[in-house]
Amino acid sequence: MIRIIPLTGIPEVRADDDLAGLLGDAVERAGGLEEGDVLVVAQKVVSKAEGRVEESDDVLEVILREARSVRRRRGELVIAETEHGFVCASAGVDRSNAPEEGWVVLLPRDPDASAARIREALASRFGVAPTVIVSDSFGRAWRQGTTDVAIGVAGMQPLLDLRGTKDGRGRTLESTVIAVADELAAAAELVLGKAERVPAALIRGYSVPAGDGSARELVMPPERDLFT
Amino acid sequence: MIRIIPLTGIPEVRADDDLAGLLGDAVERAGGLEEGDVLVVAQKVVSKAEGRVEESDDVLEVILREARSVRRRRGELVIAETEHGFVCASAGVDRSNAPEEGWVVLLPRDPDASAARIREALASRFGVAPTVIVSDSFGRAWRQGTTDVAIGVAGMQPLLDLRGTKDGRGRTLESTVIAVADELAAAAELVLGKAERVPAALIRGYSVPAGDGSARELVMPPERDLFT
Numbered sequence: 001m002i003r004i005i006p007l008t009g010i011p012e013v014r015a016d017d018d019l020a021g022l023l024g025d026a027v028e029r030a031g032g033l034e035e036g037d038v039l040v041v042a043q044k045v046v047s048k049a050e051g052r053v054e055e056s057d058d059v060l061e062v063i064l065r066e067a068r069s070v071r072r073r074r075g076e077l078v079i080a081e082t083e084h085g086f087v088c089a090s091a092g093v094d095r096s097n098a099p100e101e102g103w104v105v106l107l108p109r110d111p112d113a114s115a116a117r118i119r120e121a122l123a124s125r126f127g128v129a130p131t132v133i134v135s136d137s138f139g140r141a142w143r144q145g146t147t148d149v150a151i152g153v154a155g156m157q158p159l160l161d162l163r164g165t166k167d168g169r170g171r172t173l174e175s176t177v178i179a180v181a182d183e184l185a186a187a188a189e190l191v192l193g194k195a196e197r198v199p200a201a202l203i204r205g206y207s208v209p210a211g212d213g214s215a216r217e218l219v220m221p222p223e224r225d226l227f228t
Numbered sequence: 229m230i231r232i233i234p235l236t237g238i239p240e241v242r243a244d245d246d247l248a249g250l251l252g253d254a255v256e257r258a259g260g261l262e263e264g265d266v267l268v269v270a271q272k273v274v275s276k277a278e279g280r281v282e283e284s285d286d287v288l289e290v291i292l293r294e295a296r297s298v299r300r301r302r303g304e305l306v307i308a309e310t311e312h313g314f315v316c317a318s319a320g321v322d323r324s325n326a327p328e329e330g331w332v333v334l335l336p337r338d339p340d341a342s343a344a345r346i347r348e349a350l351a352s353r354f355g356v357a358p359t360v361i362v363s364d365s366f367g368r369a370w371r372q373g374t375t376d377v378a379i380g381v382a383g384m385q386p387l388l389d390l391r392g393t394k395d396g397r398g399r400t401l402e403s404t405v406i407a408v409a410d411e412l413a414a415a416a417e418l419v420l421g422k423a424e425r426v427p428a429a430l431i432r433g434y435s436v437p438a439g440d441g442s443a444r445e446l447v448m449p450p451e452r453d454l455f456t
Binding site: 001002003004005006072074077079086087096137140141142143144145146147148149158159160176177178179180182183184186187189190191206217218219220221224225226227 | 229230231232233234300302305307314315324365368369370371372373374375376377386387388404405406407408410411412414415417418419434445446447448449452453454455
């Protein structure tokens with residue numbers, strides 16, 4: 001069985017706040033860390049703690065600056081590739097949950113590094129290192145609504161590669177690679193809520209693919225991308 | 229807290245098997261149903277129980293027959309729109325976990341109806357009606373790996389529409405619609421596993437958006453689709 005435990009009581013996060021400390025306090029209130037726990041943290045609080053917010057009366061200018069390339073555009077909707085390689089609406093620039101009216105929140109510069117810092121801080125506090133995922137809500141081609149995905153990971157491989165293993169009938173699976181980091185982010189979103197102050201969740205009972213991967217492995221390489 | 233409970237001990241499913249009965253037995257072994265439970269069932273067993281399998285030495289012919297339109301193609305990889313409106317690889321036609329070598333599994337003709345039949349059968353057996361989601365593993369544009377999504381639902385609205393509600397700072401959210409049915413499917417996949425015989429899971433502790441929706445609401449309508 002897997003448990004998804006919301007981490008509550010985290011105050012509004014501001015630039016230079018000790019986010020790992022705030023998360024650790026919330027983990028403590030939830031009963032502490034266990035071996036194998038996955039901590040999913042919403043990008044918004046990571047960005048705020050890292051000062052990745054700015055005041056702007058021209059959001060489009062910020063979006064185009066944050067974008068490495070624009071993939072599609074219709075009116076105010078801009079689908080762009082970020083400097084990290086992620087393709088998402090507004091290059092990840094967001095006005096909701098910004099610190100003040102007229103401010104926007106940008107993606108962390110290096111979300112894997114953000115995850116790694118949180119992982120290390122919690123490891124030294126609790127004596128056990130959680131897997132950490134930084135999540136954000138992305139839209140999808142052809143489907144309505146957002147789902148949360150992983151934009152940063154520490155302490156796991158984000159993809160579970162089952163190629164070469166057997167299906168239930170003994171037939172070798174040909175092309176099954178599962179984006180488990182994205183599925184963990186999506187699972188955590190079910191307790192995060194956009195409008196309430198629950199910016200993180202613990203997932204307990206799931207065994208992540210071992211290794212030291214990067215969320216950039218979740219980005220389709222250009223040579224395999226049919227949708228540039 | 230949300231719990232994701234794998235449903236185990238379900239035998240290989242064949243055409244005309246009483247799938248709802250097999251799922252009900254597994255639910256009983258897991259301790260029964262509770263009010264608000266969400267039952268996620270892998271498409272593969274739904275299709276098999278409904279006889280949506282066939283022998284074919286020309287998978288491409290089956291894919292093109294099942295497709296309403298082909299969106300992209302490169303070698304053996306065909307991204308197609310199904311008759312339901314879903315856009316996915318091979319129009320949902322799959323060789324892995326097929327009943328025999330040389331056979332393929334097709335999507336259910338009406339996955340919402342499949343979900344509704346399971347929901348009704350379990351409601352009359354347990355006296356409480358679970359939300360039911362039929363899930364399948366879809367690839368995504370721009371991202372590597374599959375995540376499970378909902379292709380059929382019964383007893384919920386698949387989208388959680390937060391437009392008009394407030395963020396943590398009291399600012400009205402402009403465009404937040406969350407594909408919670410897809411997130412529930414992704415969460416369940418974490419315990420399903422492709423190669424082991426765990427074709428279903430119960431999710432407990434999540435309050436679904438109430439209503440009688442259809443998974444077709446998850447399909448981007450053509451006038452909003454930037455990626456045809």
